[in-house]
Amino acid sequence: xxxxxxxxxxxxxxxxxxxxxxxxxxxxxxxxxxxxxxxxxxxxxxxxxxxxxxxxxxxxxxxxxxxxxxxxxxxxxxxxxxxxxxxxxxxxxxxxxxxxxxxxxxxxxxxxxxxxxxxxxxxxxxxxxxxxxxxxxxxxxxxxxxxxxxxxxxxxxxxxxxxxxxxxxxxxxxxxxxxxxxxxxxxxxxxxxxxxxxxxxxxxxxxxxxxxxxxxxxxxxxxxxxxxxxxxxxxxxxxxxxxxxxxxxxxxxxxxxxxxxxxxxxx
Numbered sequence: 551x552x553x554x555x556x557x558x559x560x561x562x563x564x565x566x567x568x569x570x571x572x573x574x575x576x577x578x579x580x581x582x583x584x585x586x587x588x589x590x591x592x593x594x595x596x597x598x599x600x601x602x603x604x605x606x607x608x609x610x611x612x613x614x615x616x617x618x619x620x621x622x623x624x625x626x627x628x629x630x631x632x633x634x635x636x637x638x639x640x641x642x643x644x645x646x647x648x649x650x651x652x653x654x655x656x657x658x659x660x661x662x663x664x665x666x667x668x669x670x671x672x673x674x675x676x677x678x679x680x681x682x683x684x685x686x687x688x689x690x691x692x693x694x695x696x697x698x699x700x701x702x703x704x705x706x707x708x709x710x711x712x713x714x715x716x717x718x719x720x721x722x723x724x725x726x727x728x729x730x731x732x733x734x735x736x737x738x739x740x741x742x743x744x745x746x747x748x749x750x751x752x753x754x755x756x757x758x759x760x761x762x763x764x765x766x767x768x769x770x771x772x773x774x775x776x777x778x779x780x781x782x783x784x785x786x787x788x789x790x791x792x793x794x795x796x797x798x799x800x801x802x803x804x805x806x807x808x809x810x811x812x813x814x815x816x817x
Contacts, residue, residue, distance in 0.1 A: 626674050626721040635724045635733055642728040645786050647752040648741045648778035653693045656686035661697045661782035663789070667738060667775070668700055675714045677703040693741075698782035699774065706746040706770040715745060715773055723750065731755065737788040739781015744774040752778075 660668075660682040668680055681701045684694025693699035704715035722740065726733035732755055735743075743750045746769060749762040762769065780786050 625717050626670070633724065634727050634729075635721060636727045640726070640737065640787060640791050642730070643787070643791075644726070644728075644730040644733060645736045645739065645780075647732075647736060647755050648739050648781065650741060650751070650753045651778065653691050653696050655696050657696050658683040658686065658694065659697045661777070663739065663782045663784045663786075664698055664700050664777055666784070666789075667777075668702075671702050671718065675702075675704075675718065679703045693776040696782075698779065699776045701772045701774050703772050704745070718773070719743070719745065734788075737786055737791075739778040739786040739788075741776045741778050741781075743776075744769045746770050 664682055668682065671677060672680065680703060682694065682699065683697055684692050684699070686695050694701075703711075704718075705711040706715070722735040722738070722743070723732045724734070725731050730736070732752070735750075735752065741752055744762055747762050747764055748759045750759050751757070754760070778786075781788070784790075
């Protein structure tokens with residue numbers, strides 16, 4: 551009996567040590583951004599009075615290397631519905647649609663791929679405010695808590711801002727010259743988009759835009775984009791096949807953001 555008890559206790563101890571080792575690895579991976587290879591480089595700001603979701607107001611991170619070539623300096627889309635996004639930067643291969651992987655870690659440090667998209671949008675559309683990192687308080691599942699979601703201010707009631715938002719979304723969801731649907735969204739690792747009572751899901755892409763209930767926020771004052779881990783960590787073709795595409799085949803080299811930016815939420 552004593553020998554059986556000793557063997558049982560030994561098995562329990564080995565299982566406990568294995569579980570502890572796995573949890574330790576997950577904790578380390580979470581703190582390291584699950585293998586992120588670069589430091590994010592842009593400010594993350596929210597307008598005064600923002601209450602949902604709870605965000606870290608005025609957070610800044612260090613500046614880094616410049617963004618690669620993009621399209622027009624005033625428009626990413628500059629295309630009408632049905633036209634294709636053409637770029638010599640990419641071949642016919644394209645990333646598969648990102649599956650849904652919901653938030654489960656508390657690791658709100660802005661991930662580098664998300665910061666790249668933020669910088670792209672900031673330089674082209676000059677939004678009034680934006681946000682990436684969310685606090686981990688509360689039970690609401692949110693990729694902001696993992697630093698892989700981006701909110702960008704576009705007012706659906708403003709003709710100018712609505713036009714800018716639709717220009718950006720057309721660029722994300724247009725086919726490329728090879729017939730790949732939703733090309734830039736796939737190359738960036740976009741998981742889903744919410745805007746003005748509608749949601750587009752990469753994992754249900756064939757359904758297109760679907761009604762969004764708007765609970766607790768109808769997203770009429772901003773676009774929300776959640777990214778796959780691959781996109782958030784620069785592991786998709788946007789970064790691995792030569793950098794951002796230029797709509798229409800033309801590109802402009804954009805400068806780095808430079809310095810530290812805080813509370814850039816002027817209206």
